[in-house]
Amino acid sequence: MQAKEIFQKIIDVNKTHMEAYDWLAKTSVELGDQKEALNVLSKATEISPKSIVRQMELGNLALKENDIGVATKAFKKAVQVGCNSIYQTPTNYSKLAKVLGKNSGKEALSVLSKLRSDYGRADVEANLHAAISESLVLKGLGRGSEAQKAYAEATKLYEKCGGEVSKDATLEMANACLVNDDEERGLLMLQSLVKNNHQDEEVLAQVQEVFGSVGMEHEGQELIKAAIEEVVKLNNTGTQLAKSGKLEEAISFFEKAVRNMPDNSTINMNIANVLLMHMKTKGKSDNYLYKVREHLERVQRRDPNNENYRKLNAAYEKMAAS
Numbered sequence: 001m002q003a004k005e006i007f008q009k010i011i012d013v014n015k016t017h018m019e020a021y022d023w024l025a026k027t028s029v030e031l032g033d034q035k036e037a038l039n040v041l042s043k044a045t046e047i048s049p050k051s052i053v054r055q056m057e058l059g060n061l062a063l064k065e066n067d068i069g070v071a072t073k074a075f076k077k078a079v080q081v082g083c084n085s086i087y088q089t090p091t092n093y094s095k096l097a098k099v100l101g102k103n104s105g106k107e108a109l110s111v112l113s114k115l116r117s118d119y120g121r122a123d124v125e126a127n128l129h130a131a132i133s134e135s136l137v138l139k140g141l142g143r144g145s146e147a148q149k150a151y152a153e154a155t156k157l158y159e160k161c162g163g164e165v166s167k168d169a170t171l172e173m174a175n176a177c178l179v180n181d182d183e184e185r186g187l188l189m190l191q192s193l194v195k196n197n198h199q200d201e202e203v204l205a206q207v208q209e210v211f212g213s214v215g216m217e218h219e220g221q222e223l224i225k226a227a228i229e230e231v232v233k234l235n236n237t238g239t240q241l242a243k244s245g246k247l248e249e250a251i252s253f254f255e256k257a258v259r260n261m262p263d264n265s266t267i268n269m270n271i272a273n274v275l276l277m278h279m280k281t282k283g284k285s286d287n288y289l290y291k292v293r294e295h296l297e298r299v300q301r302r303d304p305n306n307e308n309y310r311k312l313n314a315a316y317e318k319m320a321a322s
Contacts, residue, residue, distance in 0.1 A: 052087040090129035091168040097133045105141040128157040194227040196263040247278045268295040
């Protein structure tokens, strides 16, 4: 509560201190007051409407609060201002289409057409977002056969990506699967997301939101719980092998685990650590150094400020230079 009061006082003194609005909104969310956060960001975007990131945050909060008017305005601004910006993403278009689809299917389809033209045919993920959203909009309009065609295109594009897409795209694809009674495919996607992000509360909440949107709240809670327990058990088993001196067994165990969860930061750091331990006792290996670098780069892309990552990276650099 003290932090909230501090940020509010900063704003009272300087109405244009935009960072204070951002932190006040974040603090309100942490305190469970999303409506207050929504009001704070609404005021902030009135003062500084060209911040794409802030418009995106406002739009996402508005979606959670089912404030379609604010969400529509925010995502429209994000798309408009974001042209040729590094902060623009296909997700902004698809979320705008989602909110527009609640009132104007025609306008929503127009946004998706713009998404395709702005990113071009070569951008597979952008076209994936477009196909997913199109399938849902068309389904809502009662155009079943066209919706199925768009969904078939989405599944084809997702497979073409080999699953190497953003978390937003995977969440949207999984939701489309569940809506289209392709439950097994959707559950596998969500399970994979949880396993690769088992300590990321934001991702876990987003997965639960997908389940909630299709009336599968209980199934979502059970899947998330089981997936987290599986990852924790795997980590504990591999770590115990390493502690007992069975380093080669631990490496083999973690290699198998990371093949199933290539983006899990904890597993990538664990295998990097065991490889370093092995080289300390058995001698430096170019093959193992390459593997350590590969695993640490995966962590860096996802969690560059992780303290354990920094320590492991320092140990790797020391080993490589020795």
